[in-house]
Amino acid sequence: MRFYVSPEFILKDKNAIEVRDKKELHHIRDVMRLTKGTGVTVFDGLGMEYSGKIKDIRRDLIVVEIEKALRVKKDKSFHVTLYQAIAKKNNMDFIIEKAVELGVDAINPIITERTIPDIKKKADKKRDRWQRIAKAASKQCGRTTLPDVGEAKDLQAALSESKKSDLRIFAALDKDARPLRHALRPDAKTISVFVGPEGDFSPEEISMARERGCNISSLGSLVLRVETAAIYVLSCINYEYNIA
Numbered sequence: 001m002r003f004y005v006s007p008e009f010i011l012k013d014k015n016a017i018e019v020r021d022k023k024e025l026h027h028i029r030d031v032m033r034l035t036k037g038t039g040v041t042v043f044d045g046l047g048m049e050y051s052g053k054i055k056d057i058r059r060d061l062i063v064v065e066i067e068k069a070l071r072v073k074k075d076k077s078f079h080v081t082l083y084q085a086i087a088k089k090n091n092m093d094f095i096i097e098k099a100v101e102l103g104v105d106a107i108n109p110i111i112t113e114r115t116i117p118d119i120k121k122k123a124d125k126k127r128d129r130w131q132r133i134a135k136a137a138s139k140q141c142g143r144t145t146l147p148d149v150g151e152a153k154d155l156q157a158a159l160s161e162s163k164k165s166d167l168r169i170f171a172a173l174d175k176d177a178r179p180l181r182h183a184l185r186p187d188a189k190t191i192s193v194f195v196g197p198e199g200d201f202s203p204e205e206i207s208m209a210r211e212r213g214c215n216i217s218s219l220g221s222l223v224l225r226v227e228t229a230a231i232y233v234l235s236c237i238n239y240e241y242n243i244a
Helices: 022-031 091-101 117-141 155-164 203-211 226-242
Strands: 002-004 016-019 039-043 048-057 062-071 079-085 106-111 167-171 190-195 215-218
Touching (some): 002 022, 002 117, 016 022, 022 062, 079 091, 079 155, 079 226, 091 106, 091 117, 106 117, 106 155, 155 190, 155 203, 167 203, 167 226, 190 226, 203 215
Parallel strands (some): 002 039, 079 106, 079 190, 167 190, 167 215
Antiparallel strands (some): 016 062, 039 048, 048 062
């Protein structure tokens, strides 16, 4: 059994971990029905992983006795930020889950010209949900770091923020877009990826990204769904930079 605990509840001086999150408590106690003495693994989202045994189970608290602590070495030498135009329905949930599984380090929802108006209004309210999805995906795929889901921002602000990156990939259906492989550089350590909404970025947004130094990149001759586009780009980056 593997689960996440916020760093402030990992009490190294007491050699103990306190599980206080209601959802985790419910999952451990009522769903998995774990008992005292059961071995578990805990990660703190910052690269530390702990193994131990359940020492105490109460209604509002589970205590794990730490037996071993290990700082897990990062399995990649680059940092990827996904700037994802907020997708409709459950597509955004799916994108966040798969982006986490593919090793993205940060996810920033962005609002574009073609973002559905109702979604714009609900973006801030959905941030907690998206962070929970990122947490659950991290647990499932064995990550020790927890990606941050940022506050929704407009494209102009996102482009300004991404200027610090070594490489900026702007995926778009544009006649002058170059194949993605031409943008990937082996020396890039920080990478920002922009993926548009249903209907793609507008011509004005593509021009703005080009003027600000982004690589306008094609994802092939076929038109991909927004969730497929995000997975495609991140998979290519993992292949290019993470291969042994």
